[in-house]
Amino acid sequence: MxxxxxxxxxxxxxxxxxxxxxxxxxxxxxxxxxxxxxxxxxxxxxxxxxxxxxxxxxxxxxxxxxxxxxxxxxxxxxxxxxxxxxxxxxxxxxxxxxxxxxxxxxxxxxxxxxxxxxxxxxxxxxxxxxxxxxSVEHQQWRKIEFIGNSITCGYGTEGKLPEEDFLPETENINKSYAFIAARAFKAECYVTAHSGLGVVRNYGDKEPISTKLATLPNRYHQVFDMDTSLAWDFSQWQPDAVVINLGTNDYSTDVAPEKSVFVQRYLRFIKQLRDCYGDIPVFCVNGPMRDEPAYSNVKEVVEIARSVYGDKHIYFIGIPASLLNKSSDLGSDYHPSYRGQLKMARHIIPTIANVMNWEFDDSEYEALSY
CATH class of the missing domain: 2.60.120.260 (Galactose-binding domain-like)
Structure with a gap:
């Protein structure tokens, strides 16, 4: 039987x-x-x-x-x-x-x-x-790459309370400011981001310069985030603009890199991007989870790139910590919730639109109240 x-x-x-x-x-x-x-x-x-x-x-x-x-x-x-x-x-x-x-x-x-x-x-x-x-009909002719850490990943965007511990199911990249902005511009969005990583120092590292775990710039050339075996061919996809939001983890605890080291490493990463993509607009963002000294140091990177190295297509966008309401804009582990990410997107989109001469659709966040 x-x-x-x-x-x-x-x-x-x-x-x-x-x-x-x-x-x-x-x-x-x-x-x-x-x-x-x-x-x-x-x-x-x-x-x-x-x-x-x-x-x-x-x-x-x-x-x-x-x-x-x-x-x-x-x-x-x-x-x-x-x-x-x-x-x-x-x-x-x-x-x-x-x-x-x-x-x-x-x-x-x-x-x-x-x-x-x-x-x-x-x-x-x-x-x-x-x-x-x-194949899908391609209506998105604009291209933006977002480079960052947990904020860009959409870490905890679907968490209900800031006191909640992070769970993978509460992470939703589609609710991060990166994809919100891409939708506003009708642009294709690539994200190279990893929670806890910095330019020089990763979150919680006991040393001012991380060596045990690769920082974001050190893994940027890879096809995979967590596997070093394959190098990405940058000719496969060339963005119209790049948005970087790094620095939060470098200054996340008392042990922090020297300002000169952070600035030089960040400038080195900008050169790496220029080698990959040429003279396209690069927007260096700071915030909103960490203010000073990251805010001033990232801004100084942009000023040096423009004044010393003649890079006229690099821009600074500062997102103050005060933008987020602690009672309504935070998800798991005190990271921006979807509402907080909407506020971030509304903060950066006008600058990108002005530089790129792009129109945008603000319907996703137009009803957002503070």
Whole structure:
């Protein structure tokens, strides 16, 4: 009897599989936004926050094939709307249900969490047997890269109280100021950010210069945040502008780098960006979790770059700590909540718009009250 049931299950599984169409991760229909390794043609690997898989398909059935890792979470958007938050702790086939309509649908799978939460291996999708798949229609012609730490990662944006300890499920890069600003400008957004990292010194380091754990500039050239094995090819994607928000962790505790060391290392990182991207606008942001001396030191970096090195396309944007209301604008571990991130975005968007001569849509935060 058990033998018969086993044969029956194998037969049913075969029949169900025969009614599906598998499309592997290397198919031309998949558009990957963010740093992704496609060296193995049948899988896509990535770990930076905000990396997304984008495509269009027909039918009402969609199964995602991936290994998301125990601590990663994903936003799944169907037809431009958040459909669900996905957690795929092991290698599996994840069914997306409740898709209505037989016409073309768009899908975006976005990594909510940062690199420290683990590597993602995306293998492809199962569609209905007669379904079609194609690449998304690109309406975003602007490109912005955001470089930063936990603030940029959207750390704790969905936490209810500042006293809450951080949990991976409360981190949502889509609610960080980076993606809010990108949406306002209708721009594609790459994020290279990692919680706790600085320019010279990482959070909690007992030494003024971190050596045990790589700082953000020291891992910036990598395809992966947490894996040093592959170097990123910067010719693959060239932004129109770069926004940097670093310095908070350098001055997070009493042990801090000398001002001269911080300034020189930051200037060295600017040169690194210039080597990668040329003379595009770079916006150096400070705040809102740390004020002085980070505020003045980042501003001095910009002034030296302009006056000493003749860099006329570098700009300072200071976000004061007083911008955030402690009773309404903070999420987990006293980081900006979504409301706090909206305030940050509203603070930086006009400066970027003025420099870039870009119009913007402020509808996401226009009703925000202080």
């Amino acid at each position: 058990k033998y018969f049931i086993g044969i029956l299950l194998l037969f049913v599984g075969h029949m169900l599989h025969a009614q599906e169409r598998f499309v592997s991760a290397g198919h031309e229909a998949f558009y990957y936004s963010g740093r992704v390794d496609l060296s193995q043609s049948d899988v896509a690997r990535f770990d930076w926050p905000g990396v997304s898989v984008n495509f269009q398909f027909t039918g009402e059935t969609l199964d995602l094939c991936l290994n998301g890792g125990e601590r990663n979470y994903f936003n799944v958007f169907i037809d431009g709307l958040l459909h669900e938050v996905m957690h795929v702790p092991a290698d599996t086939v994840y069914p997306v249900r409740g898709i209505n309509g037989q016409g073309w649908h768009s899908c975006r799978i976005q990594k909510r969490t940062e690199g420290e939460m683990g590597m993602v291996v995306f293998k492809g999708v199962h569609l209905e047997k007669e379904a079609q798949i194609r």
